Amino acid sequence: MGYKIAVVGATGNVGREMLNTLAERKFPADEVFALASSKSIGRTVGYGEDDEISVLDAATFDFSRVDIALFSAGGETARKLAPKAAEAGCVVIDNSSYWRMEPGVPLVVPEVNGDALAGYAKKNIIANPNCSTIQMVLALKPLHDIATIKRIVVATYQSVSGAGRAAMDELFNQTKGIYVNDLPKKEEFTKQIAFNVIPHIDNFMDDGATREEWKMSVETRKILDPEIAVHATCVRVPVFVGHGEAVNIEFEKPITVEEARKAMKDFPGVSVVDYRQDEGYVTPQEVQGEDNVFVSRVRKDPTVENGLSLWCVGDNLRKGAALNAVQIAEKLVAEFLPRK
Template identity: 50%
Template sequence: MSYRIAVAGATGQLGREIVKTLAERDFPTASLAALASGRAVGGTMSHGERDVPVAAVERHDWGGTDLLFLAPGTPAPVMLARRAAAAGCAVIDATGLGGPDAPVVVPEVNPGALAANPRIVANPVAGSILMAMALHPLQAIGGLVRVVATSLQPVSGAGRDAMDELFSQTRGVFVNDTANPEQFTKPIAFNLIPHIGAFNEDGRTEEEEAIAEELPRLLGGEFAVTATCVRVPVFIGQAIAVQAVFDRPVDEAEAREAIRAAAGLTLLDRRDDGGYVTPLETAGEDPVFVSRLRRDGAVPNAIALWCAADNMRKGGALNAVQIAEEMSRRGHLGA
């Protein structure tokens, strides 16, 4: 069965990657509507070997759509998701703004969350996806008690204008131009900014709060999560330093074997120079890579690890398309 698909925010960084991934994975597509707003409307974009016109999201007929991917940059995404769902369209919300009632899903981790056939499904933020993938195999060894993470996030997560700002500021440093930040609160070139999303009253940012709320929902359990999210001068590729505390001792060799056997994970961890994966090496790759796995002697029953992935692939578009594939297998699309 083929499906009538729409991608809202199609001309943004993640929207383009979703359209590309649908073609790469040969997702059964009867028609594809690339939707945007403002000046992007009227152009074209590629879907495999075809050119697709970019239409106005405000004028789209949701009654003629089986599946909507909501990408960042879509105006009023929550309202749009509800309108599409009310018209019988399944929605995969990749904006990070989905409501608490929508299940968050990583297909390798919690596909059962789709059993109830929800009309709106949330694609988790990239940090939640990476950690859920890395920690899920370890849950068979010990129950999670606490997770402490520092997430190093590239500028592509903030969109094309943010990538342009990093490029122009980096070039400007070498010609003695003053960096005037527009997309970020401070210069991003040769800098680190510990601030992603608006601040809450408790001192966390929105991205940190999202990880703290999504990770226990993905992994199923009640455990504390503390995340610090840092914007780094990298274009593509996200990495996270993780300390995971369990309710019993975790054997390091057993943890390695569990990660090796898990779908979607690649363990690359040699204890020598260069025996680990960096964000640069993840660009264009599908797996989540795990490196620097070791016992954490500072805390009982703790394991420390480093995980990295392409934030636009498994950290974004690929996971969203995999959700659609799982929904199709379960007969939740086009019904």
């Protein structure tokens, strides 16, 4: 027998990608439920190439009917419904930020700290990290294993899909409107996003950082090593799908560019494309639909002892969200959750 799975937030960008990923990877599911808010009842969403699933109301759904629920419906829904689902015996894998720093809730990138899943039963909730954190720690884990990272300074270049479908529509409409002299309308972003970059993602905190920058810092330490210092600047850019990151790393031990490239090439989920010539690197546009994180521009930083810089890109809807959640579910059923 297989498992029964629910996807909460099934009509959103990530929810639809979760359904696609479950089907593509042939997850051992006997039944899949698509859940969303009551306003989506009656709609259908795709599952695989041919199947359509009717959307049910997440608020009234009986979670005892399923073994695993993949949540991608925002923090407020996760706050209300995740404990309800967990108490019903369903294991929740939540993509929002709500549960990530909760004690007793594993925060997991399977290739990096999959062993943390052993503690899932404390709350029956597992947290999916921030999209930018996922791709960064995936690239840095093999480097940390051989040279021990002391400090990370990262600037992100995050696509609008990370802010949802309405944000993608705003970029499209602003771009189109500019060509016909329409004034850009700002609804999802604080400033015009078309032909612009915005150094502001999520709310500002008292120290001047945004919550997105704070997330990258605390999540990296929870996943990779609590001793690592992280300083992030997170920027929204006019790209539909795919995040880029310029990462500067200071290590405790010497590490060469060649050693770093080899370690990352040998690590699951990471591809290295790094040629010091035109087109010898990977951009966000090229990784749309790809599962791996791609690393380029690996080079020595001569301004600090044992320093390297690199560029990494990933599809934020796949490995940055849906794929990572499905991989958590795959590891969960393979190693921790017995078949009924």
